[in-house]
Amino acid sequence: MSVLPEDPQRGGAEAPASAYGRIAGAGVDTTHRAILYLEDITVSFDGFKALNRLTLTIDSGELRCIIGPNGAGKTTMMDVITGRTRPDTGTAYFGQTIDLTLLTEAEIAHAGIGRKFQKPTVFEQHTVFENLELAMKTDKRARHSLFAQLGSVERDKIAATLDLIRLSNAAGRLAGTLSHGQKQWLEIGMLLMQEPQLLLLDEPVAGMTDEETERTVELLHELNGKHSIVVVEHDMDFVARIANTVTVLHEGGVLAEGPMNAVQQDPRVIEVYLGR
Amino acid sequence: MGPLSATFTRLYGPRGWLMLALFGSVLFVVFPVFNLVVPPDSPFHISAYWVTLIGKIMCYGMVALAMDLIWGYTGILSLGHGLFFALGGYAFGMYLMRQIGADGQYRVNMPDFMVFLDWKEFPWHWWNSDQFWWSALLVVLVPGLLAFVFGYFAFRSRVKGVYFSIITQALTYAAMLAFFRNAMGFGGNNGFTDFKRILGIPITTPETRMALFAITGLALIATLLLGRYIVTSKFGRILTAIRDAESRVMASGYDTLWYKLFIWTLSAVICGIAGALYVPQVGIINPSEMSPANSIEIAIWVAVGGRGTLVGALLGAGIVNGAKSWFTVAFPEYWLFFLGLIFILVTLFMPDGVVGAFRQLRDKVRMRKSAPVLADTPS
Numbered sequence: 001m002s003v004l005p006e007d008p009q010r011g012g013a014e015a016p017a018s019a020y021g022r023i024a025g026a027g028v029d030t031t032h033r034a035i036l037y038l039e040d041i042t043v044s045f046d047g048f049k050a051l052n053r054l055t056l057t058i059d060s061g062e063l064r065c066i067i068g069p070n071g072a073g074k075t076t077m078m079d080v081i082t083g084r085t086r087p088d089t090g091t092a093y094f095g096q097t098i099d100l101t102l103l104t105e106a107e108i109a110h111a112g113i114g115r116k117f118q119k120p121t122v123f124e125q126h127t128v129f130e131n132l133e134l135a136m137k138t139d140k141r142a143r144h145s146l147f148a149q150l151g152s153v154e155r156d157k158i159a160a161t162l163d164l165i166r167l168s169n170a171a172g173r174l175a176g177t178l179s180h181g182q183k184q185w186l187e188i189g190m191l192l193m194q195e196p197q198l199l200l201l202d203e204p205v206a207g208m209t210d211e212e213t214e215r216t217v218e219l220l221h222e223l224n225g226k227h228s229i230v231v232v233e234h235d236m237d238f239v240a241r242i243a244n245t246v247t248v249l250h251e252g253g254v255l256a257e258g259p260m261n262a263v264q265q266d267p268r269v270i271e272v273y274l275g276r
Numbered sequence: 277m278g279p280l281s282a283t284f285t286r287l288y289g290p291r292g293w294l295m296l297a298l299f300g301s302v303l304f305v306v307f308p309v310f311n312l313v314v315p316p317d318s319p320f321h322i323s324a325y326w327v328t329l330i331g332k333i334m335c336y337g338m339v340a341l342a343m344d345l346i347w348g349y350t351g352i353l354s355l356g357h358g359l360f361f362a363l364g365g366y367a368f369g370m371y372l373m374r375q376i377g378a379d380g381q382y383r384v385n386m387p388d389f390m391v392f393l394d395w396k397e398f399p400w401h402w403w404n405s406d407q408f409w410w411s412a413l414l415v416v417l418v419p420g421l422l423a424f425v426f427g428y429f430a431f432r433s434r435v436k437g438v439y440f441s442i443i444t445q446a447l448t449y450a451a452m453l454a455f456f457r458n459a460m461g462f463g464g465n466n467g468f469t470d471f472k473r474i475l476g477i478p479i480t481t482p483e484t485r486m487a488l489f490a491i492t493g494l495a496l497i498a499t500l501l502l503g504r505y506i507v508t509s510k511f512g513r514i515l516t517a518i519r520d521a522e523s524r525v526m527a528s529g530y531d532t533l534w535y536k537l538f539i540w541t542l543s544a545v546i547c548g549i550a551g552a553l554y555v556p557q558v559g560i561i562n563p564s565e566m567s568p569a570n571s572i573e574i575a576i577w578v579a580v581g582g583r584g585t586l587v588g589a590l591l592g593a594g595i596v597n598g599a600k601s602w603f604t605v606a607f608p609e610y611w612l613f614f615l616g617l618i619f620i621l622v623t624l625f626m627p628d629g630v631v632g633a634f635r636q637l638r639d640k641v642r643m644r645k646s647a648p649v650l651a652d653t654p655s
Binding site: 137140 | 506509510511513514516517519520521523524525526527528529530531534535538
C-alpha cells in the first residue's frame with residue numbers, strides 16, 4: 001500500500017472533503033492498531049542525554065498522557081515526532097510506513113501530525129476566523145494561496161470548529177485580544193482544522209483558570225476517540241480526569257506505564273515524581 | 277455578484293475608489309491641462325519643475341510600496357532596496373545612452389565615456405542595448421534574478437532579522453563600489469546622463485515629459501492595486517502570519533521559503549521598474565543611487581507613513597521627499613539632521629506612522645460619539 005502522497009506539499013488538495021472526525025485518513029496506515037512507534041530513540045545535547053533509548057507506542061484513537069519531572073525529555077520527544085530535532089539513533093514511525101526522521105516539519109504536518117506548543121502561538125494580528133482559515137487543510141503552496149477563495153464547505157468547517165472551541169462569538173476579534181485560555185483553545189482549533197490523525201498537546205492547561213481547565217477537560221472528552229491524542233502535562237488533577245493510560249518519563253526513558261491509579265501506586269514513580 | 281466586482285470591493289470600499297479616482301484625475305487631467313494647455317505666464321500654470329518633482333516622487337512611491345510589502349507585511353527589513361532601483365535605472369539607462377547616437381561630445385556612435393576610455397567596441401553586456409524591448413526586459417529580469425538567487429539562499433538558510441538587513445546593506449554597498457569602477461562599463465562615478473531621445477523622440481520636450489509623468493502615474497496606481505490584491509488575499513494573510521509567528525506557519529504545513537521568495541522578488545522587480553521610470557525623468561543615474569544611505573531612507577519613508585498599510589508608504593514617500601526638496605534648497609546642510617530627527621520622532625511618538633496616528637485619532641472620535649463598536653464578523 002502506498003502511503004505518502006507523491007508530493008506531500010499538495011496535502012489534501014485532491015483528497016475528498018471530509019469531516020475531521022476520521023481516525024485514520026488516506027496518509028497513515030494504522031492496520032496494526034498503533035499510530036506512532038518510537039523505538040530506542042536517543043537524543044543527546046553536548047553529551048547530555050535528553051532522550052535515552054526511549055521506546056513508546058501510541059494506539060490509534062487513544063488519548064495518552066505523558067508526565068514526568070522537568071528534564072525528563074517530554075518536550076524533546078515532541079520535537080523528535082514533529083521533525084524539529086533529529087534523533088541520534090532509533091526509529092520513529094507514523095503508522096506502519098511513514099518514517100518521521102526523514103521528513104521536514106511541513107511534510108510531517110501534512111502527513112497528519114498537529115502540535116500545540118507550550119506557549120500558545122496564534123496569529124495575534126489576525127482574527128479568530130482568519131487563524132482557523134490559515135490552518136485549514138488545503139493546498140498550501142504559494143501559487144494556490146494567491147487565488148484561493150473560501151467556499152461554503154470551508155466556511156462550514158470553520159464554523160463547526162468555532163462551535164467546538166466555544167469561540168463562535170469571537171470570530172471577528174483579533175486573536176491578540178483573546179484571554180490566555182481562549183488562545184489555547186484557538187490553537188487547538190487550528191490543529192483540528194489541519195485534520196490531523198495525531199494531536200500533540202504540550203501543557204494545554206498551563207496558566208488556565210479552574211473554569212477554563214474545566215472547559216478544556218470537556219473539549220478533550222469530545223475529541224477522545226476521534227483523534228489520537230498525546231497530552232504532556234504537569235497538572236495531576238487534570239491528567240487524572242482525562243487519561244486512560246499514563247506514561248511516566250524519567251531521565252529520557254519510560255519509567256512506568258499504565259492506568260493513572262496504578263501508576264500513582266508505583267513506588268518508583270512516587271520516588272522520582274509524585275512523592276515530592 | 278461576479279468575481280470581478282467581488283475583487284473590486286475586496287480591494288477598496290467606495291470611499292477608497294473615490295479617493296483613487298480623485299488622485300487619478302489630478303494626475304491625468306489637472307497636470308496635463310495646467311502644464312501643457314495653460315500658458316506659462318498664467319498664475320495657474322504648472323511648471324516643468326513640478327511635473328518632474330511629482331514624477332520623481334511617484335517613482336519613490338513605487339519603491340515605498342515595494343518596501344512595505346516586504347517589510348511592513350512580511351517583516352523582512354531590506355536595507356538594499358536602492359540597489360534594485362538603481363539596477364532598473366541602469367538597465368534602461370543603457371538604452372537611453374544608445375539613443376544619443378552620434379550626438380555626444382565626440383560625434384561617434386558610442387557613449388562618450390567609452391570613447392574617453394578608448395574602447396573600440398561595446399562590452400558584451402551592452403549587447404542589444406539599442407533595442408527598447410531588450411532594455412525593458414532587463415529592467416525586470418536583472419533585479420528579479422538577483423533578488424531570486426540571493427533570496428533563495430538567504431531564506432533557505434533561514435537568515436533573518438538584523439542579519440538579513442546587514443547583508444542586504446553590504447550587497448548594495450559592494451555593488452556601488454563595483455559600479456564606481458570605469459572597467460565595469462557603466463560610466464564609472466559619472467554614470468549615465470545627457471540623454472537626448474527616447475524611442476527616437478526628443479526627451480526634454482514638455483509633451484515627452486508629460487507622457488513619462490502619466491506612465492509613471494499609471495505604474496504607481498497599478499502597483500498599489502497589485503499590492504492591495506496581494507495583501508487582501510490568503511497569500512497576504514500568510515505573509516503577515518510569517519511576520520508574527522513564522523514557526524506556527526511552518527507547523528501549519530506551509531513552506532514559508534516560497535512565500536518569502538515570491539514577495540521578495542516581486543518587491544525587487546517593482547523597484548527595478550520604478551528606477552527605469554525615474555532615469556528618463558531625472559536625466560541621470562550614477563552609483564550614488566546605490567549608497568547605503570539611500571536604501572535606509574526608503575525604510576524611513578515607510579516608517580513615517582505607517583508600515584503595513586500601503587497607502588501609508590505612499591504618504592511617507594510623499595511627505596519625506598516633499599520636505600527634502602524644500603529643505604535641500606532652504607537649508608542644504610541640515611537635511612540629514614532633519615531626516616534623523618523625523619525618524620526619531622516618528623519612532624517615539626508615532627510607532628504606526630502617519631496612518632496609525634490618523635486611525636488612532638479617528639477611533640477616539642468614534643468612541644466619544646457612540647457606544648462600543650461591535651467587531652464585524654467576516655462575511
